[in-house]
Amino acid sequence: MMRRGGELPNPGITVRAMRRIVKETYTLPTHHHTYFELLYLTEGRMEVCIRNKTMRAGAGDLLVYFPFEDHTEKVFNGVYAFTWIRFESDLAQSSTSFPAPQQIEPVIHLPWPDRFQQLFDQMILDQQIEDPWSRLILHGHLMVFFGLLQRATRFMQDHQQIGIISTDNSQRIQQILAHIHENLQNDLSIRELASRAVMSESHFSHLFKEFIGVPPRQYFIYARMRKAQNLLLNSKMPIHEIAARVGYEDARYFARTFRRIVGLAPSKFREQGTL
Structure with a gap:
């Protein structure tokens, strides 16, 4: 199985925003990473095969790849824009831990997109600043993201249970x-x-x-x-x-x-x- 990417640069977190024009639909072969990789789509469409299921993703969706989790990605033609976050496994084990695989789907549509996007933008900005506090601040942003993701997951579950957000809705x-x-x-x-x-x-x-x-x-x-x-x-x-x-x-x-x-x-x- 193909492995993409090696070790992440210190402090073990990388955040980037990318945008490009995809002229022809293409498929990346099945692969995995040694770290967590999250893709937050802001424009475009893609399809991912993961955990024995095929799922579609579009603007506002977060794709979650756990370390060593095999997946295949198809990116459709058109504008393709996203923010990706990569971080080492040990950073997911903290007082505000990242959700376990059984707690989160590989593709989820995030509530509160402006709040998540503002956090991602700030992470990208602080990542470019090199001073004695950069590592601490970037780790702090990641902990905020973990907590916000946990809250969003609970929000979605609670509202589905009381019928506010049905599959149809x-x-x-x-x-x-x-x-x-x-x-x-x-x-x-x-x-x-x-x-x-x-x-x-x-x-x-x-x-x-x-x-x-x-x-x-x-x-x-x-x-x-x-x-x-x-x-x-x-x-x-x-x-x-x-x-x-x-x-x-x-x-x-x-x-x-x-x-x-x-x-x-x-x-x-x-x-x-x-x-």
Whole structure:
């Protein structure tokens, strides 16, 4: 069986954000890693064969690969963007431990995507800083991630038990998420999204927030800003064109919104060159 990757650099944690255009669907041969590997998809689609099952993953899904766990990945053509986190096994054994294989599915749709993404972004930023406190801070971020993942897993289990998130509802919300990411340049109303989910506006808004952690409109704005971040870093497109690409006719309004969400002006964010 193929093994991909060797030892991780000190302090045993690596976090990266990647985005690319996949021209043709491809399949990676069955392989495993000697460490934990997590992939958080922000754009694109893939399929993974693991634990004797085949599972699909899309935007907002977290793929969890335990050390020495064989898996096969198929990546579909189109935009493919994700954050991956790799860490050594001994870091998973702590007071805030990583869930055991029987406690977590290989593919899970995370609630509260903005909270997870902000944590990943901060991990990437702190990983690039070399000072006496970098190791401690990065380990602290990882412990926060473990705790947040445990909380998210319990949240999903509890809400499934009381019927708030049924399989049918989960599929509907995931379809809405895919629709949002495919239409960031358009103005999507709550009425339109609720109609697509075959729900009343009030029920849809309540269910969306229960499942995702933020209201639909807030998620839509955040998804636009994430798309803008990727375009700023991975293209030479002028800022006013990026604004139009994510649905803002007024570039100045886009810049104000971007600064409010991201904390930097678009030009400054591009200058820093990091997610």
